Amino acid sequence: MNRRVPDEILLQVEKPGRYIGNEINMVRKKKEHIDIRFAFCFPDVYEIGMSHLGMQILYHFLNKREDTYCERVFAPWIDLEKHMRKHKIPLFALETQDPIQNFDFVGFTLQYEMSYTNLLNMLDLAGIPLYSEQRKEEDPIICAGGPCAYNPEPLADFIDFFYIGEGEVMLNQILDLYKKNKQNGGTRHQFLEKLLSVEGVYVPKFYKVSYKETGEIASFIPLHPKAKTKITKQVVEQFDKNHYPSKPLVPLLQTVHDRVVLEVFRGCLRGCRFCQAGMVYRPVREKQVDQLLEQADQLLKATGHEEISLSSLSTSDYSEIKQLMTALVHRYSTKGINISLPSMRIDAFSLELMKKLQDIRKSSLTFAPEAGTQRLRNVINKGLTEEDILEGSKLAFEGGWERVKLYFMMGLPTETEEDLQGIAILGHEIVETFYQVPKEQRGRNIKVVISTSCFVPKPFTPFQWEAQNTYEEFMEKQRLLKTKITKRQVQYQYHDAKLSVLEGVIARGDRKVGQVIYEAWKQGCVFDGWSEQFHYEKWQEAFKITGINPDFYAHRKRNLDEILPWDHISIGVTKGFLKKEYEKALQEQTTSHCRLQCEHCGAMIFKGGVCYEI
Amino acid sequence: MKYRLKFKKEDEIKFIGHLDLMRVFQKAIRRAQIPIAYSEGFNPHQLVTFPLPLTLGATSEGEYMELQLTKEMNIEILCEQLNQQLPLGLIILDGLPLLDTSTKGMTIVQGAQYELRYPILLAQSLNWQSKIHEFLNQTQIMIKKQTKTKTQMVNIREGIYCMDGWNAGQRLVLDLFLAAGSRQNIRPEWVMESFLQFCGLPFSASQLQIHRKDLFALKNKEWVSLQHFID
Numbered sequence: 028m029n030r031r032v033p034d035e036i037l038l039q040v041e042k043p044g045r046y047i048g049n050e051i052n053m054v055r056k057k058k059e060h061i062d063i064r065f066a067f068c069f070p071d072v073y074e075i076g077m078s079h080l081g082m083q084i085l086y087h088f089l090n091k092r093e094d095t096y097c098e099r100v101f102a103p104w105i106d107l108e109k110h111m112r113k114h115k116i117p118l119f120a121l122e123t124q125d126p127i128q129n130f131d132f133v134g135f136t137l138q139y140e141m142s143y144t145n146l147l148n149m150l151d152l153a154g155i156p157l158y159s160e161q162r163k164e165e166d167p168i169i170c171a172g173g174p175c176a177y178n179p180e181p182l183a184d185f186i187d188f189f190y191i192g193e194g195e196v197m198l199n200q201i202l203d204l205y206k207k208n209k210q211n212g213g214t215r216h217q218f219l220e221k222l223l224s225v226e227g228v229y230v231p232k233f234y235k236v237s238y239k240e241t242g243e244i245a246s247f248i249p250l251h252p253k254a255k256t257k258i259t260k261q262v263v264e265q266f267d268k269n270h271y272p273s274k275p276l277v278p279l280l281q282t283v284h285d286r287v288v289l290e291v292f293r294g295c296l297r298g299c300r301f302c303q304a305g306m307v308y309r310p311v312r313e314k315q316v317d318q319l320l321e322q323a324d325q326l327l328k329a330t331g332h333e334e335i336s337l338s339s340l341s342t343s344d345y346s347e348i349k350q351l352m353t354a355l356v357h358r359y360s361t362k363g364i365n366i367s368l369p370s371m372r373i374d375a376f377s378l379e380l381m382k383k384l385q386d387i388r389k390s391s392l393t394f395a396p397e398a399g400t401q402r403l404r405n406v407i408n409k410g411l412t413e414e415d416i417l418e419g420s421k422l423a424f425e426g427g428w429e430r431v432k433l434y435f436m437m438g439l440p441t442e443t444e445e446d447l448q449g450i451a452i453l454g455h456e457i458v459e460t461f462y463q464v465p466k467e468q469r470g471r472n473i474k475v476v477i478s479t480s481c482f483v484p485k486p487f488t489p490f491q492w493e494a495q496n497t498y499e500e501f502m503e504k505q506r507l508l509k510t511k512i513t514k515r516q517v518q519y520q521y522h523d524a525k526l527s528v529l530e531g532v533i534a535r536g537d538r539k540v541g542q543v544i545y546e547a548w549k550q551g552c553v554f555d556g557w558s559e560q561f562h563y564e565k566w567q568e569a570f571k572i573t574g575i576n577p578d579f580y581a582h583r584k585r586n587l588d589e590i591l592p593w594d595h596i597s598i599g600v601t602k603g604f605l606k607k608e609y610e611k612a613l614q615e616q617t618t619s620h621c622r623l624q625c626e627h628c629g630a631m632i633f634k635g636g637v638c639y640e641i
Numbered sequence: 642m643k644y645r646l647k648f649k650k651e652d653e654i655k656f657i658g659h660l661d662l663m664r665v666f667q668k669a670i671r672r673a674q675i676p677i678a679y680s681e682g683f684n685p686h687q688l689v690t691f692p693l694p695l696t697l698g699a700t701s702e703g704e705y706m707e708l709q710l711t712k713e714m715n716i717e718i719l720c721e722q723l724n725q726q727l728p729l730g731l732i733i734l735d736g737l738p739l740l741d742t743s744t745k746g747m748t749i750v751q752g753a754q755y756e757l758r759y760p761i762l763l764a765q766s767l768n769w770q771s772k773i774h775e776f777l778n779q780t781q782i783m784i785k786k787q788t789k790t791k792t793q794m795v796n797i798r799e800g801i802y803c804m805d806g807w808n809a810g811q812r813l814v815l816d817l818f819l820a821a822g823s824r825q826n827i828r829p830e831w832v833m834e835s836f837l838q839f840c841g842l843p844f845s846a847s848q849l850q851i852h853r854k855d856l857f858a859l860k861n862k863e864w865v866s867l868q869h870f871i872d
Contacts, residue, residue: 030653038698038847043656049729051668279657279665279728331668331726363679363687386683 031119031126032107040106044280045073048121051277052329054090054097058123062094062206066120066127066167068135070145071556073101077276078284080338081136081173085194087272095202098122100133102145103152105553105560111152118153128154131205133167135186137175140533141526141556143182146171147548150185157545159187159232164215168205177260177307178486178593181536181544183231187219191227191596192261193293195270200225223253227261229596230254236538236592242579244537244590259597264635266293266312271322274329286334286367287326289319291351294636295340296620298628300408300612301397301436303485304340306605307598309628310636311621316347320354327364335359336367343372344620352380360384372411373419378426391430391476392423398439399449405615406441408608413453417460424461429470431457437504438482438496440612447504450477451511458516477512478520479505481527485534486593487600489608492585495531497578498524525563526555531581537592540580542573601629642710643739644719645746647868651700654730659694666706669726675719678709692746692867693753693821693856696828703754703855705867707739707746735868744872752802752857752864753821755829758850761813765842769806769813776839777804784831797835800827806836821856 030047037043058064067086069076076082082099089097098120103111110116117126127133133155135146147157150169156162159169171182172190179189190197201222208218222228233254239245249256263269271290278285294311295304314322323335335355339345348371355366366384371377373392381390394416398404401413420431435450454475461473481501484490496504501524512519533540546569547555554560570577585591587606594602604626611618618626621637631638650662657665667687670677679685688709695701716736724733776782782798800820807814815836819827829851837844857864860872 034698034850035847037656043697044658044661047653047656049653051672051726051728277668279654280661281664285664328672328674331671333667333671363685365684 029124031116031124032110036107036110036114036116040110041104042073042280045101046103046107046121047279048099048124050279051331052274053122053276054086055122056090056096058096058125060093061096062209063092063096063132063202064125064130065089065095065097065132065134065202066100066130067097068100068127068133068146068149069138070102070135070142070149071138071554072104073278074280074282076101077278077280077282079136079138080288080290081194083272083275083288084270084290085136085198086276087274088195088270089198089202091270092199092202094206096122098125100127100149102142102149102554108148108152108553118149126153127167129165130167131209133169135169135171135173137171137173137182139556140175140181140530143533143544144548144552144555146182147185147545148553151548158184160184162187162215166215168215168218174304174307175534177303177596177598178534178536179229179231179596180236180538180592181533181540183538184541185545186231187215188222189229189231190261191229191258193263195263196261197225197227201228220251220253223251223255226259229258231538234595238537238539242576244592247590247595257595257597259632260307260599262310262599262633262635263293263312264633266635267314267318273322273325275326277330277332284336285332286336286365287323287330287332288336288338289323289326290314291319291337291339291342291345293339296344296622296637297341297410298408298608298618298620298626299397300406300489300608301439301482301485303488306487306600306628308340309598309600309630310633310638311344312636313346316351316354319351320358323355323358327359333363334365334367337369339369342369343377346622349376356380356383372415373423375422378419378422382426390428391432392420392428393432393434394419395434396453397434397436398442399435399446399451399453402615403439403442403446403449405617406612407439408612408617410617410620413456416453417456420457420460421464424464424469424473427470429461429473431473431475433457433475433477435477435479436482437479437508438501440490440493442504444507447508448511450479450508451513451517454512454517455514458514473516475517476520477508477517479508480522481524483527483531483534486591487598487605489605489612491535491591491605492587492589492609494584495528495581496524497582498528501527522558526558526561528577528581529555529563529566532577533580535592536580539573539575543569543575543577546572599628599630599632604628642713643707643741643743644710644714644716645705645707645737645739645867646720646723646733647735647737648704648706649702649732649734650695650704650730651702652730654728655698655700658697659691662695663689663691665728665731669723669728670708672726673722675708675722676711676714678711690745690747692750693826695853696830696851699851699853701853702734703853703866703868705746705856737868737871739871746856746858746867747823749858749870749872750822750856750867751820751824751859753819754854754857755815755817755819756852756854757815757817757829757833758809758812758852759815759833759837759844760811760848761808761842763811766808766813767840769808772840773804773806773836776836777801782835784835786831797827797831800825801832804832 233251292313294308550565678688720733781796786795803818805816834844
């Protein structure tokens with residue numbers, strides 16, 4: 028084992044187990060037999076990256092190829108980074124401990140905007156030029172995918188190509204093209220040119236953006252005859268036949284989610300208007316119960332995990348949820364396997380399940396009403412009513428539960444003081460519901476925790492044209508809500524809005540925003556998503572230096588006919604549908620979910636899933 | 642059915658701390674489909690205990706774990722099945738069936754043998770034998786013991802049962818037999834640090850290599866390795 032970081036350094040850093048690899052089910056290959064070295068990079072710490080299902084799927088998917096060795100790379104924590112810079116240790120992959128500078132591909136998964144400075148920092152630690160145009164033939168091809176790639180523009184200057192959609196569809200074709208090009212002695216430019224014919228691939232350097240004096244985009248023009256005007260996301264159409272890793276990596280360190288994850292379905296039926304995942308992952312595609320039970324069995328055996336969890340955007344919407352959960356409980360609850368209940372709707376069925384699985388006194392109920400009044404819930408198309416919540420709470424209190432968590436967003440479009448007050452009222456009503464349950468049936472103490480986050484308008488949602496609240500507005504709303512919560516049983520949790528505003532800038536940013544990210548990184552920003560590492564003043568400095576006005580991106584309401592930075596990406600769901608949804612939102616009208624009635628969102632262009640259910 | 646297994650911890654896995662190591666074993670036991678017994682209650686856990694945690698960064702050829710199984714198992718098969726599921730660097734060396742009435746290893750362990758290595762420049766080299774003799778002739782050897790809340794001064798002289806030392810290349814090697822367990826536990830790095838200080842040499846914790854050789858219990862005033870100890 029040629030470990031990259033010597034003992035003496037590893038003994039000085041927090042959690043050295045992050046950097047040693049050697050996990051259970053790690054893929055080992057002989058380097059001599061490999062044509063393509065692929066560094067799969069997660070721009071955050073090990074424990075977070077290793078809890079990410081997408082990485083597990085693609086790691087094993089790529090390693091199925093005999094000619095390819097996919098290895099993992101995480102962002103070193105700041106303590107190790109200091110040593111790496113001091114001792115000139117280049118960023119390395121966990122499996123072989125080789126520097127990734129000499130790999131063929133360095134691929135990043137973009138899970139949240141606030142990891143972008145980490146991405147730049149990782150390239151720098153690897154000794155790879157940050158800007159695409161500065162890279163030479165011997166440098167790896169830098170690519171990126173994942174949810175934030177749906178608006179690739181803020182990173183367009185740094186990434187050689189983006190992959191839009193689910194990796195399983197086109198990655199093989201891309202690697203084949205690469206191998207052929209390499210064998211034929213082709214250049215990186217020639218390879219990127221060849222990629223123009225692959226669906227779902229966006230190569231930023233073949234497009235030119237020009238801007239109006241106001242800062243809006245004037246035109247977005249392909250510079251190459253083969254560069255597509257629209258890049259369509261790729262989805263696995265036959266999802267029940269899709270590759271799923273049967274021997275996932277089992278970390279030696281405790282990670283955020285130390286458990287087996289069963290992917291039940293992709294996509295979401297609901298169409299909440301603030302939710303990007305609900306739009307970009309359409310259409311809903313499910314696996315069968317039998318298949319899931321078989322996978323559960325195999326995964327538990329291969330990992331030795333003592334907990335299993337279901338993964339999807341809204342597990343209660345799985346069409347056979349009762350059969351699945353009943354079977355899982357029946358099989359595993361007596362075998363020392365903990366079944367973790369995902370975000371399920373609180374009703375008689377789920378409460379019955381929870382009673383079997385959890386210690387009621389210790390567990391809490393979670394609701395995500397997102398908005399305080401029915402009016403605003405209609406605006407955002409969140410199909411959860413006050414009656415659902417109070418009825419669910421009552422049932423739960425009768426069963427002995429005494430803790431409730433409520434999640435809300437602040438700064439939603441059309442929000443008024445009444446909506447904020449509604450949050451407090453709902454909290455108070457839950458407390459009253461508790462005391463209406465006879466003493467001998469209910470627990471002793473009720474505790475309600477209200478938590479608010481700050482709304483960030485995201486691309487490919489009906490609210491993509493909306494202005495985000497300013498920092499001052501958010502803070503004022505938090506202050507107001509605090510005064511409205513008067514019952515001692517209700518606790519209010521909130522956090523500083525600075526990070527949300529910055530996320531708002533980057534989420535809907537254009538190519539110019541890349542300069543700010545670069546400058547912020549130069550000022551020393553990394554791990555911005557970690558509150559103790561977040562330095563807002565450095566970002567402010569970056570805006571000043573680059574002359575870019577954050578308000579233009581975060582707090583400006585766009586015209587419906589404006590060219591948006593992500594307009595060249597197609598997610599299947601049409602802009603027309605999003606506009607219609609936006610108008611309906613402003614009229615407080617709701618839209619039903621996919622199984623009740625098809626609203627012709629556009630996702631039907633993909634040949635599979637709920638759109639073709641009979 | 643109780644068993645005590647002896648294992649080795651070396652290579653990269655030395656960077657996995659005690660709590661994580663316990664989880665690594667839990668999962669290996671499940672993968673190996675060993676009929677491990679569980680505690681009662683809402684969050685049942687495996688009945689596995691470790692007599693003496695090993696500090697992160699240290700290697701060992703004398704670690705132990707004790708398991709309670711729901712049915713009897715041939716000891717070789719038990720070791721073999723578990724070995725197939727362990728990550729690189731963890732190896733079960735031997736096993737010993739215990740009695741149902743046996744006291745837990747963490748209660749009986751009283752001594753531990755270590756081999757420490759520390760880089761020393763040639764110019765700093767001393768006559769270690771005589772320095773050790775002088776070092777041990779002190780009536781007290783005080784070290785600063787830090788807990789989460791406070792720092793206290795502790796005399797470790799009584800807990801150093803045996804100490805030897807020599808040069809190996811550019812390193813000082815110390816062979817130590819120290820008090821271990823719940824009554825008195827002498828951390829090997831304390832001895833190295835206070836010895837180097839005694840010799841007027843600098844010490845930096847990250848330069849120290851700790852290797853544990855074995856754990857011992859007392860039987861009729863004689864030290865017996867846990868590998869063979871049954872009460």
